[in-house]
Amino acid sequence: MKFYVCIKMVPDVNAPLQIKDGQLIQDADRQILNAYDASAVEEALVLKEKHGGEVEVVCIGSAKASETIRKALAMGADKATHIVASGDENFDSGSYARILAKFFEDKEYDVLSLGKQAQDTDAGLTGSMVAAMLSLPYTTNAVGLKAQDGKLIVKRQGDTGQEMIELPTPCAVTCSNDMNEPRIPNLKGIMASKRKPMEQVELSSLDLSEDELTASTTVLGYEEKPEREAGKKFEGEADEIAREVAQLLDTEANVI
Amino acid sequence: MSTILTHIAIADGKIKRSSLEVLSHCKQLADQGGHSVEAVVVDSNASSFVEGIQKYGASKVYVVEDPIFKNHMNTPLLKALVKVMESANPSVFAFASTESTKDILGALAANQNAAVLPDVSSFELMDGGVKAKRPVMAAKIISNTQAKGDTVLVSVRSGSYDLAENETSAEVVNVDFCMEDSELQAILKEIISASGDTIDLNEAESIVAAGRGVKDEEGQKLISELAQVLNAGIGASRALTEAGIYDPSLQIGQTGKVVSPQLYIAVGISGAIQHVAGMANSKVIVAINKDPDAPIFEISDYGIVGDLYKVLPPFIEELKKIKN
Numbered sequence: 001m002k003f004y005v006c007i008k009m010v011p012d013v014n015a016p017l018q019i020k021d022g023q024l025i026q027d028a029d030r031q032i033l034n035a036y037d038a039s040a041v042e043e044a045l046v047l048k049e050k051h052g053g054e055v056e057v058v059c060i061g062s063a064k065a066s067e068t069i070r071k072a073l074a075m076g077a078d079k080a081t082h083i084v085a086s087g088d089e090n091f092d093s094g095s096y097a098r099i100l101a102k103f104f105e106d107k108e109y110d111v112l113s114l115g116k117q118a119q120d121t122d123a124g125l126t127g128s129m130v131a132a133m134l135s136l137p138y139t140t141n142a143v144g145l146k147a148q149d150g151k152l153i154v155k156r157q158g159d160t161g162q163e164m165i166e167l168p169t170p171c172a173v174t175c176s177n178d179m180n181e182p183r184i185p186n187l188k189g190i191m192a193s194k195r196k197p198m199e200q201v202e203l204s205s206l207d208l209s210e211d212e213l214t215a216s217t218t219v220l221g222y223e224e225k226p227e228r229e230a231g232k233k234f235e236g237e238a239d240e241i242a243r244e245v246a247q248l249l250d251t252e253a254n255v256i
Numbered sequence: 257m258s259t260i261l262t263h264i265a266i267a268d269g270k271i272k273r274s275s276l277e278v279l280s281h282c283k284q285l286a287d288q289g290g291h292s293v294e295a296v297v298v299d300s301n302a303s304s305f306v307e308g309i310q311k312y313g314a315s316k317v318y319v320v321e322d323p324i325f326k327n328h329m330n331t332p333l334l335k336a337l338v339k340v341m342e343s344a345n346p347s348v349f350a351f352a353s354t355e356s357t358k359d360i361l362g363a364l365a366a367n368q369n370a371a372v373l374p375d376v377s378s379f380e381l382m383d384g385g386v387k388a389k390r391p392v393m394a395a396k397i398i399s400n401t402q403a404k405g406d407t408v409l410v411s412v413r414s415g416s417y418d419l420a421e422n423e424t425s426a427e428v429v430n431v432d433f434c435m436e437d438s439e440l441q442a443i444l445k446e447i448i449s450a451s452g453d454t455i456d457l458n459e460a461e462s463i464v465a466a467g468r469g470v471k472d473e474e475g476q477k478l479i480s481e482l483a484q485v486l487n488a489g490i491g492a493s494r495a496l497t498e499a500g501i502y503d504p505s506l507q508i509g510q511t512g513k514v515v516s517p518q519l520y521i522a523v524g525i526s527g528a529i530q531h532v533a534g535m536a537n538s539k540v541i542v543a544i545n546k547d548p549d550a551p552i553f554e555i556s557d558y559g560i561v562g563d564l565y566k567v568l569p570p571f572i573e574e575l576k577k578i579k580n
Contacts (some may be wrong), residue, residue, distance in 0.1 A: 013396065160268065230556065245558050256519075
């Protein structure tokens with residue numbers, strides 16, 4: 001199967017965050033491969049190892065994104081396309097989806113996969129947007145993938161249970177990071193990644209109008225989450241403190 | 257005057273409370289701005305829910321009823337919503353942020369060329385669009401985001417708004433719907449696990465969540481007993497769903513469900529940011545953990561430092577007494 005996996009470079013959400021004058025201050029050195037995308041790469045590699053085929057990653061981003069792309073290549077992806085953007089653009093999910101849809105319109109593949117959301121915006125829109133733009137059968141929030149008779153069998157997590165969905169190819173799927181533990185590139189993989197092909201495509205060569213790239217949503221600013229203050233802490237005899245808290249839930253918090 | 261359309265989600269034969277929360281908020285926005293609020297229900301048994309929807313103030317209810325909706329699949333739902341949007345021509349179309357919503361929101365926005373704000377914790381109308389607060393970066397901070405366009409789609413986290421009854425006599429519009437099997441792009445083969453008789457966490461008033469500290473069957477039994485006394489839903493941390501102890505649909509956190517019940521009892525959960533991202537908006541948080549330095553205590557209203565196996569039996573016993 002030919003897999004295209006769309007990946008994104010995101011700030012490390014585990015790094016300390018600072019907000020100054022409504023702007024988010026991020027450590028430029030702590031940019032990582034989006035964890036959900038890493039799971040999508042891993043799952044594609046597992047299917048390739050089982051059934052053969054090819055895994056190509058596609059990433060829209062500034063020159064710096066090439067580090068993120070190398071990570072995916074070091075994991076085992078065969079090749080990569082870097083759609084080079086300046087990094088100063090104000091893209092939202094719609095802009096990313098239109099770029100990807102344009103890129104894929106003349107490509108051949110069986111499965112186009114992405115992480116179910118990006119860790120920075122937590123929007124989770126791009127996958128189903130691209131699928132709609134390319135009129136592909138799709139499903140989201142996959143927790144398991146299987147290839148069978150040229151079809152993709154997706155186990156997805158729904159609201160109350162897991163659903164088995166059969167998708168004819170070509171199709172699109174978004175992946176949860178519950179489906180696997182993405183492999184950590186070893187030295188051999190890292191060395192090999194340097195020799196793997198990484199094609200650069202200039203955004204301007206994709207023939208998208210200004211309108212198509214313009215975001216319909218704008219972040220006006222960031223603010224701290226109202227802090228939850230630590231309440232009362234009870235230490236002592238288990239029996240006593242358990243009874244006391246139960247009583248307080250009734251009389252003070254009023255939630256029983 | 258413009259139209260605010262609200263999607264009413266149905267699960268297990270019931271209207272999802274989170275959709276009625278969204279409808280309640282939309283009704284308020286509509287009254288303030290002189291707009292009309294309408295609702296759409298798509299289900300194999302859609303007409304039976306009209307009465308329940310009318311209580312919350314929609315002036316018109318679009319009903320799309322077809323056996324095809326028995327099994328959730330994105331293609332028929334998208335087709336139905338596109339059809340209703342063409343009639344209703346909403347300036348805002350609001351959803352409860354459920355997994356089913358997440359499955360179609362981007363595709364619907366792309367199809368309708370609409371702006372979209374997913375998973376907001378609050379939103380208001382502004383000139384030419386919508387302004388919203390969205391938790392981002394693993395829900396560590398809030399972004400203030402605006403969306404401009406003739407149509408803006410919004411999905412709202414459950415528990416963001418209170419229910420407000422507002423009885424009206426809504427006009428009911430039955431929408432013709434027909435879909436051939438050949439149009440179905442994705443085929444649902446089976447539903448392989450369902451939490452069945454457990455309570456939907458997005459809808460639960462109270463949640464008892466189990467973490468790594470719950471080590472064995474005895475611990476799970478205590479969790480079930482506590483949940484039963486409180487009529488609470490049972491949730492779990494990623495460690496326990498990955499270990500196969502609890503169904504993956506019960507996972508709470510950045511990856512799993514984002515919940516905001518009235519009462520959240522975290523049992524044996526340390527409070528990693530990924531878990532906190534899914535439950536920090538609960539109204540009252542109780543934590544039971546034997547590590548006095550566990551980060552969960554920093555966000556808990558009531559923190560019990562102790563071994564859950566010793567704390568839970570008297571806690572359950574006392575709650576039973578209060579309940580009786």
